[in-house]
Amino acid sequence: MSAEAVPAGEWISAGVRANRPPEEERVRRTKTALREAMVALVLEQGYDAVTVEALVERAGVTRAAFAAYFGTRNAC
Numbered sequence: 001m002s003a004e005a006v007p008a009g010e011w012i013s014a015g016v017r018a019n020r021p022p023e024e025e026r027v028r029r030t031k032t033a034l035r036e037a038m039v040a041l042v043l044e045q046g047y048d049a050v051t052v053e054a055l056v057e058r059a060g061v062t063r064a065a066f067a068a069y070f071g072t073r074n075a076c
Contacts, residue, residue, distance in 0.1 A: 036076045037076055056060040 021029075034058035041050045052073055056066050070076045 027069070030059075030061055030065050033061060034066060034070065034076055038073070 005062060034055065037055050038050065041054055045054075050073060052063065052066060054065050055073060055076070059066075066076075
């Protein structure tokens with residue numbers, strides 16, 4: 001099966017087709033999760049106590065995703 005035959009929003013891995021949200025939706029969800037985690041952690045611990053490690057753990061995303069969208073916790 002060629003890549004052209006795969007409908008938008010789907011991908012093939014090891015010959016198995018799976019639904020996947022569009023990239024914009026994934027980006028929006030990741031950014032929202034990070035912002036919500038930041039607010040929750042600041043309310044719980046205070047801004048100075050929040051670490052990137054705690055932030056990504058709470059948001060359920062990778063450090064690479066955090067770095068790609070925000071770079072520093074000040075930008076979040």
